[in-house]
Amino acid sequence: MASYNIIALLTCAINYLNSVNGSNPTLNDVLFSGVYEFIDLTFPFDKNTIYWPNMDQFAFTKMNEAFRSDGSWYAANNFAAGEHGGTHIDAPYHFKVDGLRVGNIPLDKLIVPLIIVDISSKVNDDPSFVLQKYHLDYMLNDNWGKPCVIVFKFGWSKFFYDRNKYLGVQPNGTFHFPGLSAEVAEWITSSHKNVVGIGVDTGSVDPGSSTDFPVHKIASAAGLYNIENVKLDVPVPDRGCTALILPMKIALGTGAPLRLVAICPKQTPTHF
Ligand SMILES: *[C@@H]1O[C@H](CO)[C@@H](O)[C@H](O)[C@H]1NC(C)=O
Ligand SMILES: *[C@@H]1O[C@H](CO)[C@@H](O)[C@H](O)[C@H]1NC(C)=O
């Protein structure tokens, strides 16, 4: 006990001296000290990118790609796409008439601590899995406090390049893949006001079979955004990372393609 108190006192004293001295490390000092790594949680946008069915696919049109007469190279292309495909954000306006559009989501909700909830071992590749509150009992007594985004790992990213498998396309054209229950969405939005967004490594926060999208509605109503098709096929610490959630700033967008990056300590800490 006593030695902990001394360490705490010393830590306070050092922090105080540093702040008095004005020599607090800058973010650059911290980020590039060699103990952090950048992890890309984004699927590339190309002909394989999965879109929600009513959306235009990613169209990439080569316009100019040639050496010119003076030997110099010039290349420029066009692209076009629906808002909701690949790794993307859903703005609250997607399911709430007076919700924020993509262009108005403030940066302090987009650069936040990242919590990964890995339930892939419970899902066990079962497309019928629907996340219930009891799956998360171990988190009920946490005390996060800070704004954060919570991303649920169903273990689905490994199917991304097989559209039929990823979406669980049924003979009648409906989908079948895991998702959150309405109960879990209610619990997050009512009990964890610090959560500013919900993410999944599937095509939708609602299960694939959903036709009324309760999780989308509950999240939007509470002002949360969703991030969908998060690329979670690489190891990411479940605590201690910072998420950079940087959608294309489509001013009036209901959603937008997203570059999602996690800045993570190379060693997993026990808290952030
Ligand atoms: C105060 O800053 C100077 C210059 O950066 C440094 O040499 C010194 O060690 C600092 N003192 C403390 C107490 O942090
Ligand atoms: C489509 O088929 C699935 C089973 O493959 C079934 O559960 C679902 O109710 C069907 N939906 C419609 C709209 O026919």
Ligand SMILES: [Zn+2]
């Ligand atoms: Zn979406």
